[in-house]
Amino acid sequence: MSSGPVSEVRGLPLRVLPGRGPLRRAVRSVGGRGSLFLVERHALVYRHTWLVFVSGVVEPLFYLLSIGVGLGKLVGSVHGPAGTPVSYAAFVAPALLASASMNGALFDSTFNVFFRLKYEKLYDAALATPMRAGDVALGEISWALLRGALYAVAFMVVMAAMGLVYSPWALAALPAAVLTGFAFAAAGMACTTYMRTWQDFEFVTLATLPMFLFSTTFYPLSVYPRPLQFVVECTPLYQSVVMLRDLTLGTVHLDLLWHAAYLAVMGLIGLLVAGRRIGKLLLR
Amino acid sequence: MTTALIRARGLTKRFGGFTAVDGVDFELNRGEAFGFLGPNGAGKSSTMRMIGCVSPPTAGELTIFGLDPVADGPAIRARLGVVPQEDSLDVELTVRENLLVYGRYFGLPRPVIRERSDRLLEFVQLADRQDDRVEPLSGGLKRRLTIARSLINEPEILLLDEPTTGLDPQARHVVWDRLFRLKQQGVTLVLTTHYMDEAEQLCDRLVVMDAGRIAAEGSPRDLIERYSTPEVLELRFDPAVHENAAEKLAAVPAQRREVLADRVLLYVADGDAALAAVRGLGLDPLTSLVRRSTLEDVFLRLTGRRLED
Structure with a gap:
């Protein structure tokens, strides 16, 4: 190897990490600054097609109006997390927020990633530049988030305007919703790298639809027998529903950190797997 | 210290049990136009991908700018321009936006990209199409945009994988002209091709690849002198007598005789003299052509196959 001067790369300092082994590999495979450039690219594309954003905003609102408000008229009030009665709309709204965060993140990180990976060859082009596989993964996940x-x-x-927010803790629901998006975007992208055809996306629906319906979105956990409660408590969307509901209703307790940790770990694993898989698929 | 920009020793690429590149050695100097010539599946693209740091070598040694492509991939790629075999343009963006986004992938500031884009769009004659979407552009225009895009980081080496495959003759000439200008400007070109005329037009030096190995190396002129005769006599017979005539031609003194499906080629020093000898045997070809040797003949000699096959 040449002993010449270390080459200088404009604006992209090489990350030099001491040592070897799995930790180093893991850290290296997480994206860096390059991920921002992919986010910029998506923003440029969506400037032309801002309409798709509208549907994503409107869909959960329709659910809120039809089920929260409409059905809520029949239901009246239900027992909130603190045991005190709350309006049905206030009970359902945070859960709808949770599933909207999940669905929004998944749409980008599954269908769109698959299209860019297999058909548009977007990542092939990006990886011919100083961008790394980890940058691609982090960029996609950041964008979805x-x-x-x-x-x-x-x-x-809209929730606040409708009087469905009971506590200033609701402000913390926003980062919690973003955390939800991160967890599902990362997991979704990681799964997408294993998909072979569009048919495989049925598995995404198969996983998300029951989560949406049964993760205490529309009724409290207490309606289930204990074994089923345990199953529901293990699902990722449930973590998000509990977190968001407790925050918007102002029932704050330390257990919320466990739910947050669950989603953070899920997101980190997804991020690492997605980066490694993109590298494996494209840098052959 | 070596001055070679790219250096490969025993470079090997295997995919499972299949060996795409089988221990090749080559060296490339600054300012050269270097070509990999060979049929499909010869290992050209695999070699290019390894140089482009998007495919780790299975074995052997490879350095680019004296750096290791596996450890220093991003640093090397920052100094390379890549024109892949299949256009990988961003079809959701306009012509100009393609340059912007690609430039950003290199971490270049927007004003720098803007200034370079102006120049590059002019260079590939796409300035008047800059706000058009990429998708409906013709193959030739897309190729030119891909070339402009590959130059956004002002690369020291430009890698072109079959730069004119699939283009019509006119579009090919435009691309060759632009590549020739880049060469004049001192950009080091590395290209793969299975077109002889492309190799002869653009390459100072080339290697002929076959089945993952390097069969020969040299300048186009060298190779022709070394592996072929000054002239070639091409004869075409009525298909009914083709085989028979081909046998009889053994009587004509020639350095080498190639019997193809549709023609017979005689490799000789003097084509006209050989044609007279053919006529002297009482053979009456439908058409006859005396021409100078080309790289195609070298290729045929080295691999026993025609390139179009």
């Missing part, structure tokens, strides 16, 4: 955050803000504004 940003998009989810935008939906969450719009939804929270």
Whole structure:
């Protein structure tokens, strides 16, 4: 190897990490600054097609109006997390926010990623530049998360306007919604790298639809027998529903950190797997 | 210290049990136009991908700018321009936006990209199409945009994988002209091709690859002198007598005789003299052509196959 001067790369300092082994590999495979460039690219594309954002904002609102408000008229009030009665709309709204964050993040990180990976060859082009596989993974996940955050803000504004926010802790529901988006975006992208055809996306629906319906979105956990309660408590969407509901209703307790930790770990694993898999698929 | 920009020793690439590149050695100097010539599946693209740091070598040694492509991939890629075999343009963006986004992948500031884009769009004659979407552009225009895109980081080496495959003759000439200008400007070109005329036009030096190995190396002129005769006599017979005539031609003194499906080629020093000898045997070809040797003949000699096959 040449002993010449170390080459200088404009604006992209090489990350030099001492040692070897799995930790180093893991850290290296997480994206860096390059991920921002992919986010910029998506923002440029969506400037032309801002309409798709509208549907993502409107869909959970329709659910809120039909089920929260409409069905809520029949239900009246239910027992909130603190045992005190709350309006049905206030009970359902945070759960809808949770599933909207999940769906928004998943849409980008599954269908769109698959299209860019297999058909558009977007990542092949990016990886011919100083971008790394980890940058691609982090960029996609960040974008999905940003998009989810935008939906969450719009939804929270409507919730507040409808009087469904009971506590200033609701402000913390926003980062919690973003965390939800991160967890599902990362897991979704990781799964997408294993998919072979569009048919495989049925598995995403198969996983998310029951979560949406049964993760105490529409009724409290107490309606289930204990064994089923345990199953529901293990699902990722349940963590998000509990967190968001407790925050918007102002029932704050330390257990919330466990739910947050669950989602953070899920997101980190997804991020690492997605980066490694993109590298494996494209850098052959 | 070596001055070679790219250096490969025993470079090997295996995919499972299949060996795409089988221990090749080559060296490339600054300012050269270097070509990999070979049929499909010869290992050209695999070699290019390894140089482009998007495919780790299975074995052997490879350094680019004196750096290791596995450890220093991003640092090397920052100094390379890549024109892949299949256009990987961003079809959701306009012509100009493609340059912007790609430039950003290199971490270049927007004003720098803007200034370079102006120049590059002019260079590939796409300035008047800059706000068009990429998708409906013709193959030739897409190729030119891909070339402009590959130059956004002002690369020291430009890698072109079959730069004109699939283009019509006119579009090919435009691309060759632009590549020739880049060469004049001192950009080091590395290209793969299965077109002889492309190799002869653009390459100072080339290697002929076959089945993952390097069969020969040299300048186009060298290779022709070394592996072929000054002239070639091409004869075409009525298909009914083709085989028979081909046998009889053994009587004509020639350095080498190639019997193809549709023609017979005689490799000789003097084509006209050989044609007279053919006529002297009482053979009456439908058409006859005396021409100079080309790289195609070298290829045929080295691999026993025609390139179009």
